[in-house]
Amino acid sequence: MGNLLIFMAIAFDHHLQAPMYFFLINLSVLDLGSISVIVPKSMTNSLMNIRSISYSGCVARVLFLLFLVGVDFSILTVMVYNRYVTICQPLHYETIMNSRACVQMVAGAWISGILYSGLHTGNTFALTFCGGNMVDQFFCEISQLLKLTCSVSYLSETGVLAFSVCLVLDCFVFIILLYVQIFKSVLKIPCEQGQHKALSTCLPHLTVVSLFVFTGAFAYLKPTSSSPSTLGLVVAIIYSVLPPIMNAIIYSMRNKEIKAALRRLTGYK
Template sequence: MEQIKNQTMIPEFVFLGFSAFPEPHLVFFLLFLAIYLTALLGNGFILTTGWLDSGLHTPMYYFIRHLSFLDICYISVTLPHMLKNLVAEIKTISIQDCLAQLYFLVAFLGVECLLLAVMAYDRYLAICHPLTYAVFMNRKLCTGLVAASWTCGLLNAVMHTAMTAQLPFCASHSLDHLFCDVPQLLKLSCQDTFLNQITLFVVTFLLGVSPFLCIVASYTHIVIAILRIRTTQGRHKAFSTCSSHLIVVSLFYSTCMFNYNRARASHSVLIDILASVLYNVVTPMLNPIIYSLRNKEMKEALKRILNPKNAILLLAPAY
């Protein structure tokens, strides 16, 4: 018992995932830095524009602002430490920092899954029930849905982090990855992790698969409603209101599911790392680009903000 106790006192983990990238690492440092700055500026632009322009004080943009804030938090959990390790000789992280990174990563991942489902429900009400949309999707409901998403995500992260922290990490102190995640840490434990794996499976279904099924159901009804619209212009207008969200959902879930399925079915560390970078780093950068370039209202809002004559519109309270 004393031997196991001593083995759990691993002061830090070493990331081996960077060995999958060829030397020198300066090119990847500059690439990841550009991605990080783009994500911060893009999501910051959506936050600022959505807050300042009264024309965007609607439920849909209320959810988009929360998604942008979430993406800033999400990418900031892992990328700054990855940038540091790209220029460091020894690529390590203390066990305390690793558990902290794990907590926030799991929390923001869960919140994003639920928030994307909430946004799909919002589009379902807007397109399938336009006459009662304003009654149902009021300020109180919007706030409650966002609060519930954050609460579930944070509580889920507490459970996973607490269970992982109880494991004895005596198998190894080397992580074949770029950041701390539950599956990688479970591999390092010399204790039976059956309960952790069952919990991970159940929670993945509740916070990952279930929201995805809700999104599929929402868009099934949306497609049916759009096909019933007689005019081509009407169908195009209805579809344009949810196309950006559909692209974001497809990008997030496809990369995320591929990553976790790949982690269980393959031993290719390089493919696992590239898949992780896609959903953890690239997706938060692309989300604001998708919402900005494909959104006519967002472009018009930017023009109004840059026009001094419309400064009075900035005084209106946010949704």
């Protein structure tokens, strides 16, 4: 609901035309999609007391989840760069973050997500599965699917997973470096209220990105175990379900412009 409200507020309010809101409307669509891929099916299975999913359903879930989560993280990285330019290079903002550059960055994120998810999913389900049909997770997680394969070529998919985690960690280091520059600039602001305003969204955003990166890396790099783990379940919930919820809270409840747009949209005074 939070992501849907953000989408409606930005789409129907002509006051929200800044690049940040262009990135934010993409993020809300991605978060809405990623949480919809996992949660409805899991809730249905829980309420109806069933624990089954078709092979094609599992393939579709892996494909869409990889695509949406991959593009989501790319957009989060772009949003940090946008914030860096806003705070650290305000005089060059209009030149650097022009409409063409914003569209190219978002288009690059979506196209790379399509290519990544297609290749990753195809590589995973090209393997031979003969180790049973029980997945120790509430959704089709690749690390759990690899336990079921008896194909020697599974090592190639393991290598792809390791490369993916390293790529995400590289992006995370880039984000940290940008935030270091942002915090340096914020501390130079003479007004304490200005410092608080700048940090009020930076710190929650950095927290969500850190949770996403470290729990995802733990889920895919930890040693495989034959027995189901409660810790594995908690970690999967954190990196797959928590970020879409937190992003909606950070960018709606803590954003005056979004709240004002929602009031105009609903006619509430």
